Amino acid sequence: MPYQKELKVAELAVQRATLLTKQVFHEKAKGTLSKDDKSPVTIGDFGAQALIIQAIRHNFPQDEIVGEEEASTLRQNKDLTKQIWSLVEGARLDDAEAESELGGPLESTEQMLQAIDAGNSGGGAKGRIWALDPIDGTKGFLRGGQYAVCLALIEDGDVKVGVLGCPNLPVDDSAPLAADVGEHGTDEEGKGVLFAAVQGQGATSRPLSRGSLKPSQSINMKPVKDITDATFCESVEAGHSSHADQAAIAKKLGITRTSVRMDSQAKYGSIARGAGDLYLRLPVSKTYQEKIWDHAAGDLIVREAGGQVTDAEGKRLDFSKGRTLAENKGVVAAPKAVHEQVLTAVMEVLGSK
Numbered sequence: 482m483p484y485q486k487e488l489k490v491a492e493l494a495v496q497r498a499t500l501l502t503k504q505v506f507h508e509k510a511k512g513t514l515s516k517d518d519k520s521p522v523t524i525g526d527f528g529a530q531a532l533i534i535q536a537i538r539h540n541f542p543q544d545e546i547v548g549e550e551e552a553s554t555l556r557q558n559k560d561l562t563k564q565i566w567s568l569v570e571g572a573r574l575d576d577a578e579a580e581s582e583l584g585g586p587l588e589s590t591e592q593m594l595q596a597i598d599a600g601n602s603g604g605g606a607k608g609r610i611w612a613l614d615p616i617d618g619t620k621g622f623l624r625g626g627q628y629a630v631c632l633a634l635i636e637d638g639d640v641k642v643g644v645l646g647c648p649n650l651p652v653d654d655s656a657p658l659a660a661d662v663g664e665h666g667t668d669e670e671g672k673g674v675l676f677a678a679v680q681g682q683g684a685t686s687r688p689l690s691r692g693s694l695k696p697s698q699s700i701n702m703k704p705v706k707d708i709t710d711a712t713f714c715e716s717v718e719a720g721h722s723s724h725a726d727q728a729a730i731a732k733k734l735g736i737t738r739t740s741v742r743m744d745s746q747a748k749y750g751s752i753a754r755g756a757g758d759l760y761l762r763l764p765v766s767k768t769y770q771e772k773i774w775d776h777a778a779g780d781l782i783v784r785e786a787g788g789q790v791t792d793a794e795g796k797r798l799d800f801s802k803g804r805t806l807a808e809n810k811g812v813v814a815a816p817k818a819v820h821e822q823v824l825t826a827v828m829e830v831l832g833s834k
């Protein structure tokens with residue numbers, strides 16, 4: 482079967498990076514900086530990006546990488562660089578075979594900074610490009626909510642492999658979404674899940690582990706018999722998607738349950754496993770362009786679990802336009818059978834504005 486090596490490397494690399502992010506999640510001081518766009522980045526984001534890029538470069542040296550972070554501010558901040566280095570040095574899977582599959586450790590802080598900066602591809606429609614979000618939902622990570630470590634392989638514009646590490650989600654696919662799942666993130670023993678998909682091969686989940694990969698099981702979206710009974714997921718941050726438009730769409734569909742709010746692509750994973758039903762992300766700003774690393778893995782995992790993912794105009798997400806989803810507006814993800822019904826409500830609400 483194609484893409485087995487890519488899948489294994491991606492799952493192990495994401496799993497190892499979650500060991501690092503989990504350690505930072507529990508620390509009060511997370512070494513937070515504010516980026517030019519005012520969004521936060523922590524030592525966890527930088528460390529996870531370095532670890533994952535090292536594993537990709539070791540296994541697939543010809544591939545390009547579109548990573549969210551870059552190291553320029555770190556080069557002037559020796560103290561923060563040292564903190565990240567100690568996290569990166571300490572993040573090891575308890576399994577020698579898995580470690581050797583990921584490749585030799587980074588050997589110096591300079592190598593680490595270079596690895597972070599190797600996520601500088603411009604993306605595009607040709608070739609093999611990995612999209613990496615080392616911590617998606619950094620605001621949730623800082624707040625103590627949900628976050629995800631996200632990695633996808635895009636080939637000639639098409640997502641072939643997608644992996645999401647969600648340390649604060651329950652392991653049990655069949656557990657209904659708790660209303661407060663996005664609020665009190667905890668990665669206590671028994672929590673944490675790794676979602677994965679390969680194009681044409683379905684989607685899976687498995688418990689996160691500290692060593693080799695645990696056994697996986699296939700996941701599917703839940704059939705929606707009655708849309709008024711559906712549970713929809715949305716961002717916590719009102720600045721990232723329009724809570725008002727999403728509420729109006731839900732009302733139009735006759736949905737009575739309150740939305741489940743959580744940060745990050747944990748929303749895609751949650752609907753793919755049937756814990757929730759819909760993911761609505763309606764734009765707030767006319768100018769913001771969604772980033773490919775915020776959607777590539779989730780898009781494939783939901784589609785392979787029986788879902789349909791489009792933007793608010795019904796277009797498939799287009800990962801071939803560079804680092805952003807330049808041609809897309811918002812996200813509407815739902816089981817195939819009800820996607821058109823949901824999209825109609827989306828268009829009615831947006832059209833009447």
Ligand SMILES: Nc1ncnc2c1ncn2[C@@H]1O[C@H](COP(=O)(O)O)[C@@H](O)[C@H]1OP(=O)(O)O
Pocket residue numbers: 520521617618619620715716717718720721722743744745746765766769775
């Ligand atoms: N104005 C915006 N509109 C939509 N998404 C945004 C906006 N600003 C940041 N984001 C991104 O949304 C993602 C989180 O979505 P959610 O709120 O659903 O968890 C993050 O990757 C975040 O970027 P960043 O990583 O820079 O914080």
Ligand SMILES: [Mg+2]
Pocket residue numbers: 614616617618774775
């Ligand atoms: Mg993100």
Ligand SMILES: [Mg+2]
Pocket residue numbers: 526549614615616617618619
């Ligand atoms: Mg991020």
Ligand SMILES: [Mg+2]
Pocket residue numbers: 520521522549619
């Ligand atoms: Mg960010």
